[in-house]
Amino acid sequence: MAATRPKTPATPEPAAPDRLSEAQERFVQAWGQMAGAWGVTRTMAEAHALLYITGEPHNSDDLMHRLRISRGNASMTLRALLDWGLVTKVHKRGDRKEYFRAEQDVWTVLRTILRERAKRELAPMLASLHEIRDLTSDDADTPTTDHNARLDAMLEFATIADELIQRCVEADAPTMLGDALVGAGAPREGPA
Amino acid sequence: MAATRPKTPATPEPAAPDRLSEAQERFVQAWGQMAGAWGVTRTMAEAHALLYITGEPHNSDDLMHRLRISRGNASMTLRALLDWGLVTKVHKRGDRKEYFRAEQDVWTVLRTILRERAKRELAPMLASLHEIRDLTSDDADTPTTDHNARLDAMLEFATIADELIQRCVEADAPTMLGDALVGAGAPREGPA
DNA sequence: AGATCATTTCAGAATATTTTGAAACGAACC
DNA sequence: GGTTCGTTTCAAAATATTCTGAAATGATCT
Numbered sequence: 001m002a003a004t005r006p007k008t009p010a011t012p013e014p015a016a017p018d019r020l021s022e023a024q025e026r027f028v029q030a031w032g033q034m035a036g037a038w039g040v041t042r043t044m045a046e047a048h049a050l051l052y053i054t055g056e057p058h059n060s061d062d063l064m065h066r067l068r069i070s071r072g073n074a075s076m077t078l079r080a081l082l083d084w085g086l087v088t089k090v091h092k093r094g095d096r097k098e099y100f101r102a103e104q105d106v107w108t109v110l111r112t113i114l115r116e117r118a119k120r121e122l123a124p125m126l127a128s129l130h131e132i133r134d135l136t137s138d139d140a141d142t143p144t145t146d147h148n149a150r151l152d153a154m155l156e157f158a159t160i161a162d163e164l165i166q167r168c169v170e171a172d173a174p175t176m177l178g179d180a181l182v183g184a185g186a187p188r189e190g191p192a
Numbered sequence: 193m194a195a196t197r198p199k200t201p202a203t204p205e206p207a208a209p210d211r212l213s214e215a216q217e218r219f220v221q222a223w224g225q226m227a228g229a230w231g232v233t234r235t236m237a238e239a240h241a242l243l244y245i246t247g248e249p250h251n252s253d254d255l256m257h258r259l260r261i262s263r264g265n266a267s268m269t270l271r272a273l274l275d276w277g278l279v280t281k282v283h284k285r286g287d288r289k290e291y292f293r294a295e296q297d298v299w300t301v302l303r304t305i306l307r308e309r310a311k312r313e314l315a316p317m318l319a320s321l322h323e324i325r326d327l328t329s330d331d332a333d334t335p336t337t338d339h340n341a342r343l344d345a346m347l348e349f350a351t352i353a354d355e356l357i358q359r360c361v362e363a364d365a366p367t368m369l370g371d372a373l374v375g376a377g378a379p380r381e382g383p384a
Numbered sequence: 385a386g387a388t389c390a391t392t393t394c395a396g397a398a399t400a401t402t403t404t405g406a407a408a409c410g411a412a413c414c
Numbered sequence: 415g416g417t418t419c420g421t422t423t424c425a426a427a428a429t430a431t432t433c434t435g436a437a438a439t440g441a442t443c444t
Contacts, residue, residue, distance in 0.1 A: 233401085
């Protein structure tokens with residue numbers, strides 16, 4: 001029965017390279033589904049996933065073919081990833097093309113994403129909250145005191161979140177979870 | 193000069209209710225911009241913001257008018273918020289309409305969002321990663337060892353994130369930042 | 385300079401997401 | 415039973431987002 005080329009129609013045991021490719025492909029897909037969670041487009045996430053899981057630098061053409069996207073899209077996607085700081089340029093001797101490599105440490109990737117999202121989303125939010133708070137700050141009317149309390153709660157929340165992220169961003173990989181998150185300004189009650 | 197009704201054409205000092213309305217409106221807008229960060233639609237975020245900042249229960253009609261959305265949209269949005277657990281139903285005596293109130297504690301809101309997103313996004317991701325890992329688990333080929341290492345790093349990362357979120361979700365508000373985040377399984381190197 | 389190859393740009397096309405509005409449904413009253 | 419008022423549903427419309435592809439730009443070589 002068992003032969004070097006079995007006639008079994010349904011793939012019985014794919015060769016190692018095939019399994020690797022399939023694993024890579026599925027990883028790219030899975031990571032692409034998380035795109036929303038990271039606040040990037042699906043293609044950005046897929047491109048990043050490909051660069052991460054292969055570990056190798058790739059150029060625009062590689063992306064075009066493996067992700068089946070247009071040249072323009074590949075260019076824009078890589079530029080956006082560069083802008084986020086999720087990939088870096090790599091030059092290859094004797095090759096005119098530009099290559100891109102993804103950061104290989106997952107904790108650094110997380111810190112990069114936290115930093116960018118805090119900058120792009122949290123900071124403007126904090127600014128808005130402060131402005132809004134000023135609208136009713138000098139008002140002693142009863143109807144606004146409740147409103148102000150709610151606004152202040154949100155403001156404190158956003159501020160703590162900002163500080164927490166700041167700590168994570170500044171920490172180095174191994175201490176991130178340990179040191180960075182401790183004593184981040186939790187709203188503790190008693191003093192002693 | 194100063195009179196009970198000054199003639200100045202450009203609004204010099206809006207009455208307190210006006211400033212309150214404006215503050216509410218701007219808060220709703222600001223919160224709506226964070227919609228992407230929470231993984232909900234802009235309208236869901238705006239509706240939640242309105243219910244939060246006013247502190248009062250509102251019905252479908254209130255939402256329609258204050259948010260200028262259709263009846264159908266208001267219904268779907270409220271149902272989605274209920275589904276997320278971000279609002280609760282409130283019944284008013286002698287009123288057929290259903291009212292909805294937003295959770296007032298911001299840390300509880302955060303925990304709710306973390307719980308839902310972990311369930312909807314992280315859990316499927318973890319499942320996928322395990323499946324993918326199995327594709328090349330029994331493979332001793334050199335090309336797959338690097339791949340497996342990267343996949344394992346990602347798997348460990350996602351697992352820790354899941355545990356961390358779990359702790360936050362289970363913690364009660366005041367201890368969330370303090371106790372929940374400490375000792376969450378950080379990848380420490382040396383033992384001593 | 386001119387030739388060649390890589391990259392960027394961006395208006396229009398393709399997709400995906402969100403919203404509408406009217407009809408169907410349901411629940412509370414008479 | 416029927417009527418009224420409120421809610422839900424969902425196909426079609428409106429919007430928003432992402433992608434394409436070809437032309438423009440830039441970069442490197444002879």
